Amino acid sequence: MAHPSQLGFQDAASPVMEELLHFHDHALMIVFMISTLVLYIIIAMVTTDLTNKYILDSQEIEVIWTVLPGLILILIALPSLRILYLMDEINDPHLTIKAMGHQWYWSYEYTDYEELGFDSYMIPTQDLSPGQFRLLETDHRMVVPSESPVRVLVSAEDVLHSWAVPALGVKMDAVPGRLNQTAFVASRSGVYYGQCSEICGANHSFMPIVVEAVPLEHFENWSSLMLEDA
Amino acid sequence: MLHLSARRVGSLLARRATAALSTSSARMASHDVAQAADMSQPMYWDRLDTPLPDKPFKDVLTAADKSLKQKEKGPWSQLTKEEKIALYRMSFCQTYPEMKQKTSEWKTVIGGMFIFLGFTGLVVWWQRIYVYPPHPRTFDEEWQAKQLKRMLDMRINPVEGFSAKWDYEKGQWK
Numbered sequence: 001m002a003h004p005s006q007l008g009f010q011d012a013a014s015p016v017m018e019e020l021l022h023f024h025d026h027a028l029m030i031v032f033m034i035s036t037l038v039l040y041i042i043i044a045m046v047t048t049d050l051t052n053k054y055i056l057d058s059q060e061i062e063v064i065w066t067v068l069p070g071l072i073l074i075l076i077a078l079p080s081l082r083i084l085y086l087m088d089e090i091n092d093p094h095l096t097i098k099a100m101g102h103q104w105y106w107s108y109e110y111t112d113y114e115e116l117g118f119d120s121y122m123i124p125t126q127d128l129s130p131g132q133f134r135l136l137e138t139d140h141r142m143v144v145p146s147e148s149p150v151r152v153l154v155s156a157e158d159v160l161h162s163w164a165v166p167a168l169g170v171k172m173d174a175v176p177g178r179l180n181q182t183a184f185v186a187s188r189s190g191v192y193y194g195q196c197s198e199i200c201g202a203n204h205s206f207m208p209i210v211v212e213a214v215p216l217e218h219f220e221n222w223s224s225l226m227l228e229d230a
Numbered sequence: 231m232l233h234l235s236a237r238r239v240g241s242l243l244a245r246r247a248t249a250a251l252s253t254s255s256a257r258m259a260s261h262d263v264a265q266a267a268d269m270s271q272p273m274y275w276d277r278l279d280t281p282l283p284d285k286p287f288k289d290v291l292t293a294a295d296k297s298l299k300q301k302e303k304g305p306w307s308q309l310t311k312e313e314k315i316a317l318y319r320m321s322f323c324q325t326y327p328e329m330k331q332k333t334s335e336w337k338t339v340i341g342g343m344f345i346f347l348g349f350t351g352l353v354v355w356w357q358r359i360y361v362y363p364p365h366p367r368t369f370d371e372e373w374q375a376k377q378l379k380r381m382l383d384m385r386i387n388p389v390e391g392f393s394a395k396w397d398y399e400k401g402q403w404k
Contacts, residue, residue, distance in 0.1 A: 001381070001386055003381065003386070003387070003391070003392045006391075010387055010391065011387040011388065011389040011390055011391045011394075012389070049278075049330075051278065051279035053279060053280075125366050125367070125368065128368065130372065130373055130376045131373065131376030131377050131379065131380040132377075132380070133368075133377065133380075134366060134368040188388075190384065190385060190386075190388075191384055191386075
């Protein structure tokens with residue numbers, strides 16, 4: 001989760017998110033350099049006493065300020081496309097989970113081996129225990145094994161929703177009548193929070209997502225327990 | 231009517247020839263000369279980047295002015311300093327230092343900006359007291375402290391972010 005007044009990204013919990021962080025650093029650095037240059041030029045133009053009314057054209061600088069931005073764009077596009085294709089690599093998921101969006105909660109179905117399904121409602125503020133995070137905690141978390149590729153099939157039962165977990169670098173729209181596939185690998189064990197990312201009615205802000213990545217044995221224990229309770 | 235006498239044709243051709251010799255207008259091969267007609271009225275201006283206006287500042291000269299203008303036609307070394315200044319002021323309204331003189335406009339702008347910012351601040355303050363609902367209980371000091379501890383226990387953002395700044399061995403911030 002983000003700490004209060006955090007501006008930057010959360011620490012990456014998946015390899016794809018790590019790539020995105022580094023790409024963002026790269027693109028932002030370019031943006032800062034261009035902005036500094038433009039700001040300098042603006043200040044220079046505004047504070048000078050010199051005038052020149054007779055410039056008609058200059059081919060040399062026109063070439064430079066056409067070619068150089070083109071090169072900069074290529075410098076941004078190449079890493080960007082690399083990550084785009086990286087995200088669509090053929091992976092071999094160990095586990096497939098269906099995340100279904102409802103108004104206003106998520107439901108998760110683990111149907112690879114047994115029929116495990118449960119709903120995940122936000123814990124209302126008045127029911128929180130001291131120290132829990134307001135508007136982020138849910139009664140049931142989506143538990144996944146860490147360091148295992150997980151495929152998530154996202155869909156919706158009523159209106160558009162979107163299943164997003166920033167720390168894992170995942171966001172996928174939940175469209176009624178459609179199965180959208182996304183995948184991630186949780187590099188480290190931990191709890192990762194997200195929120196519904198497509199306006200879906202009155203309680204759109206109150207249907208969070210919590211993914212808990214645990215070592216495999218713990219995951220197996222958890223799924224056995226959940227099946228017993230069901 | 232269209233019938234031209236030889237004399238008139240001759241004078242027309244002569245005028246055309248002189249026009250071709252003296253004008254600097256654009257001419258394409260075998261086309262007539264194109265001329266840009268400047269139809270603006272002469273006006274006076276004080277501009278840093280265009281020093282010489284269309285006309286002098288003082289249009290109507292008094293008798294004294296006119297006699298000074300006559301004197302100007304002679305050697306300038308015979309003009310006194312005051313006369314030179316008077317002649318300048320006849321042709322121009324402001325001197326260059328006067329044109330470049332800084333104004334106090336920025337004080338008005340910055341002052342107005344701060345007044346509006348201050349007014350906005352007052353509005354926000356009033357809203358905080360009379361409009362906003364009470365804070366949720368998660369904003370209490372005790373809750374925030376427990377939340378912070380829970381975030382550290384859960385190792386939230388342990389790489390470079392939140393938990394990375396906590397020294398777990400010493401139990402204090404790094």
